[in-house]
Amino acid sequence: MSDHGFAKGEAMKQVTLTIDGRQVEAPTTATVLQAAKSAGIYIPALCHDERIKPFGACRVCMVEVTKGKRTRLVASCCYPVEEGIVVKTDTEKVKKIRKLVAELLWPAALPLALELGVTSSRFSAPRGECSLCGLCVRYCDEVKKQNAVYFEGRGIDRELAFVPGVKVDCRACRECFDLCTGGWIMNEASKAFE
Ligand code: SF4
Ligand code: FES
Missing domain, CATH: 3.10.20.740 (Ubiquitin-like (UB roll))
Incomplete structure (x- = not known):
């Protein structure tokens, strides 16, 4: 590229x-x-x-x-x-929708939210540390060919999880850690692979 x-x-x-x-x-x-x-x-x-x-x-x-x-x-x-x-x-429409997205993702992707001028969320069930951006899932699949992480559940119950019994140790690889927009992967990897 x-x-x-x-x-x-x-x-x-x-x-x-x-x-x-x-x-x-x-x-x-x-x-x-x-x-x-x-x-x-x-x-x-x-x-x-x-x-x-x-x-x-x-x-x-x-x-x-x-x-x-x-x-x-x-x-x-x-x-x-x-x-x-x-x-x-x-445009105003574009700015509005980006801010809405940042609120829905809150507090995951905090740097982006702040960049967009969003400092809190109106929504009652703010997200945790995972923005569901899927960068780790796709990187692990397409680049590393390891498939160590996946999305579990659907709709509002959708969340990220490590594939049970996966051979690769994410703490040793770490390549997706810098991609992670919410911070979930590094925190959870340290627990999952203890
Ligand atoms: S763990 Fe990080 S990289 Fe993976 S989907 Fe969640 S926010 Fe994105
Ligand atoms: S939908 Fe385009 S960057 Fe996420």
Whole structure:
């Protein structure tokens, strides 16, 4: 991957889109998040890492995309660039939804919440230390091929867990610890592998 996340050696075909009033060129294989990054336009992103496939879990990277007469909110980490689309990364709607997400995740992903100006949550059942970003699960699966962690349960009961009897010792690997947006994995690994 290059610095801006475009895969090297992929089709050289380019599209031109508008992001925050600027004309940006990007390969047809790029996402809106990658195109913005290549142009130095910052979009906050929580569950995204260039080494692993986009997941679209957190919705922090939402932007407004206008295509023809239709405008909608999309997750920029999963949304492919297209010729002529108009992207706005910082509208009132976008800011509102990002703040709502930060409140729903509270207090996991605290640095991001503070960056977005969120210092508390209106919701009565704030989350623990795991934001359910899935970075550890996907990194362990796609990069390490170990599958030491997984999501257990569904809906509001969904939580992260270590795969029972897993051979790898996460304390020795630690590679996903720096990715963890909530802080759960390092704390729980020290208990799970005692
Ligand atoms: S443990 Fe950390 S990396 Fe894994 S899903 Fe939770 S917040 Fe994300
Ligand atoms: S960074 Fe795009 S949905 Fe999480």
